[in-house]
Amino acid sequence: MKNYLSSSQMTLRMFAADLLVLSSILSAAWCLSVLNVSVPKTLNSTSGSCLLIPCLFNISKEKQNILDSSPEVTWRRGSLWSLYDTDGFTIAHRQKEPVMEVVGDLRKKNCTSVMRNLTSLHSDRYYFRIQAENSGVTGTTAVHINVSESVAEPNVTVPVLREGEEVNLTCTVPAPCPSHPPNVTWAPALGGDVTQRTHLNADGTQSVSAILNFVPSVHHHELKVNCVSIHPLHREDRPLLSHKVVILNVEYPPKETWISLTGLVWLGDNVTLTCQSKANPPAVHRWFMKRAGVEEELSISHVLSFTAAHENTGEYICEAQNLCGAMNSTNLQITVLGISFTAFLSILAALSLIFALLAIAIVMIYRRYKEPIRSETNQDQNIYANMSASAVKSEQLQSKPCEDKNTCTINPVYAFKHDLPDENIYANC
Structure with a gap:
């Protein structure tokens, strides 16, 4: 009987503890439901710099009076539920907490904040919390902050480049710390102008762009251009550098179109004409033959091959064409000799023998x-x-x-x- 009563008591105690936990969770859930926070999901920064956290919130009417009592605004890191925090967890994270400053106007529901003196130890999840004397509320949405020792490479936007058409090359890097924005530039400048601008992104973060305005030419094709960003730090270390190399792809019409032919053309020879040109994108080649003032299209190909006959005598023209334009080669005159090369060699050998005998x-x-x-x-x-x-x-x-x-x-x-x-x-x- 005693064992039965002791087990019942233990069951009742466990049930009471569960009710306490459940009530605490429900209470915390109700408190959290009155504060809706809008923050970016992920933010990145660099060790030694600062970080701007865009933040907006809505609070229920029941808790509206908290804002009128000069509440304390903090960012809770790591865990959403204080019930689950152990002593070791809390102490370890409090020793690494960054310096936080709210720069937004709470009366306008703006909780934008700045984290300073960041190190890689500050990478964690953060929840916005408003704490008054008798009550406090915490937002349910967390922002995940990543603090690294290096800077990510810039994001480069290159449009289609065509010879003679003015374009802009845009290089963009994040500006997580507005008080120390990065300096972004292009090298070389390709004879153009570089303009630096600061942008406000849709999620409230900022970025800096360097815009290179220039007119591409064929000389810029396959040229390497480097976007460089210099990030100043709060600490005494040297600024961090990041860069990205871009190889330009300039489209231009065919240039220096010519026809290559080796040797004389004899009757019955296998003749191969090759049309060559410099063009980007690669050109399509068309062959024409002009004879007795009449021009005739022969084929569309890079190479023209035929067995030499008398009717192949004439002027040959190659046209190279792509989306940017077209260019013709100089006319190549081909005269098919009346005898074959083998017969010519036989006659030459006979004449040589006769001259030797004489x-x-x-x-x-x-x-x-x-x-x-x-x-x-x-x-x-x-x-x-x-x-x-x-x-x-x-x-x-x-x-x-x-x-x-x-x-x-x-x-x-x-x-x-x-x-x-x-x-x-x-x-x-």
Whole structure:
């Protein structure tokens, strides 16, 4: 019996505790239902900066008098129900609470606030609460705040870029701390003007945009442009930088259109003509042939191929066209030679052989007639050489004095005796 009574008592105590919990929850739910708060779902900021929390609220008529008693406005973090807060939970979070300041007018139901000296430890859920002396109400809608050590890259908007048409490049970054807005710019400026503007977003937050106004040209195509944002901080650290690189895609009409052809065109050759042009977007190529003043469209393709015949002789034109415009190439004159290349090589080989035989014959004839002339010339040279030697010897003999008194040589043939007296000669006469 005692055990039965003790168990009944325990049941009654548990039931009473459940009623107490339920009544507390219902009471808190009723208090919360009288305060409706409108805040963004998520807000992002940077460690060392501040954060503006846009906030509007509505309060029931039963609790309207709270606003007339100079209530205390706070932001409760982490948990909506104070019943579930443990001692350790409360102490740990109170040690990390940021500096809060309400900048909105409560009489106009504006609860906009600023959180200062943020660190990454302040990332959490926050609920708006109005506390008077005897009562307080807490909003049911929480704002989730993320505090990071870095800055997200900018959001860049690039419209369609066409050569010669003025456009705006827009680079936008959040401005979570209105007292220290970021500085946003473009580099390079592409010869245009950069304007910086502050925007109020639909959820009450702010952002800063840098607008680059310029006129694109073909030289800007595939050029890298950098959007840079500089975020100042409350602390003494250096400002944080964020950037985003954009590669420009400029549309322009075809430029420098030309036709490529290699070698001569012979009868029966396989001819391939290629039309090349610089264009963005890529151009569509049309082929035309002009002959006897009449222009005829041949095909729509990048390459034109055919087997060379006499009727292929004429002027060839390539037209490159895209959405931005069109451009024709210079006329290419093609004349199909009357013979094939193989026949031309055969004729060239035959002519080469004939010329070689003629050259050999001329050389042989020249050598044959050249040898007798050379032999006669050699004989004449020998005769002249002998005669010259005889003359030299004769001169030597004539100039040599007679040593022999009896004989004096006048020439190589005759010799006279000097010892014959002249008297004998005259005597004989």
